Amino acid sequence: MNLDKKVSLAVIKRLPRYYRFLGDLLDNGITRISSKDLSSKMNVTASQIRQDLNNFGCFGQQGYGYNVELLYKEIKNILGLGKDYNLIVIGAGNLGQALLNYGSFEKRGFRFVGIFDINPIIVGTNIREIKVSDMADLPQFLKSTNVDIAVLTVPKNNAIEVTKIIVKNNIKGIWNFSNIELNVPEGTIVENVHLTDSLMTLTYKFNSSYDILDF
């Protein structure tokens, strides 16, 4: 950790969006873009983009614009996407299956290596060529397989117990869909997905008399 350098979460949350847009530009054969054009395509001010990128070094030149491929690669590295990750899904319900079936993850280097459930009707069936394992086999699996990220799609009530098993087996990343805040030791990283929060942002915009700044 470099304690002299702090980056706000708002900036970090914008990086994947830059990354997606730059990837689309590359797919369309665009190799150079002015900060003004990038800004109008992304609906963020040019100064915001410059400020965001300046957190990580200088990627553009005044009057010259951005080299799309270079910027794409830099952001890819900042986001830690220069390598592959092994994921397991815990909870083989609709959401767990949806995530496993979602092709975009693999393109970005996220590889699913296991899926677990307690339901005997589901255990033993295949989801996208991965056999659903019994939750009872999870600790042994974690000991014998390199797993970077556990995706939690279990109900709220089971999340704490499952987290204990994950943490005990030194899994460092939890992508948590279980709608409960998890207590984990330092060094374990939890990224929460609260779908209801996103829906509330929508209803806020429906009803608000306030203008919204930023994107």
Added chain:
Amino acid sequence: MNLDKKVSLAVIKRLPRYYRFLGDLLDNGITRISSKDLSSKMNVTASQIRQDLNNFGCFGQQGYGYNVELLYKEIKNILGLGKDYNLIVIGAGNLGQALLNYGSFEKRGFRFVGIFDINPIIVGTNIREIKVSDMADLPQFLKSTNVDIAVLTVPKNNAIEVTKIIVKNNIKGIWNFSNIELNVPEGTIVENVHLTDSLMTLTYKFNSSYDILDF
């Protein structure tokens, strides 16, 4: 729209989190909380909480703390949760089914009134007592039923066409899981859920040498 008052999206994104926490406090019978206690529970600075809430008026008194129920109700209203919403799901795949089966939405006043798909194997079956309708019937349904929000869980390639139908029928809210930016007329509100972005935030934290500010 009140053009004199602008609230940043970062603030708005924190409101659902305050709302969830205050709801939990109420469930536990806690009626008053100091900004310091709220801050330590939420892992946000007390000054951040005060600043956020000041955007919408003054909810606390120096040395007196927050009235939990009052603050909960105020945030509920700010978020537009004082009324019910009718939702339809377009795309009855795993993700669409997962959302329909997710009990928490209804508790907050989000009521699913229809689900649509093009797959003849799924059309006509029931998901949680709601019959899956054929996409061809969508325009007629939208004309005869009050729908506030369309949830898009169709593949990227179908999203633009479906959006045209939705917009043409004056649906004002789109909750978009289709991983494509939608062009909609002014007055239509789109809230995008980019699951991959969330996963990239996790890998960023895995790899970064930068400290992260805020929550």
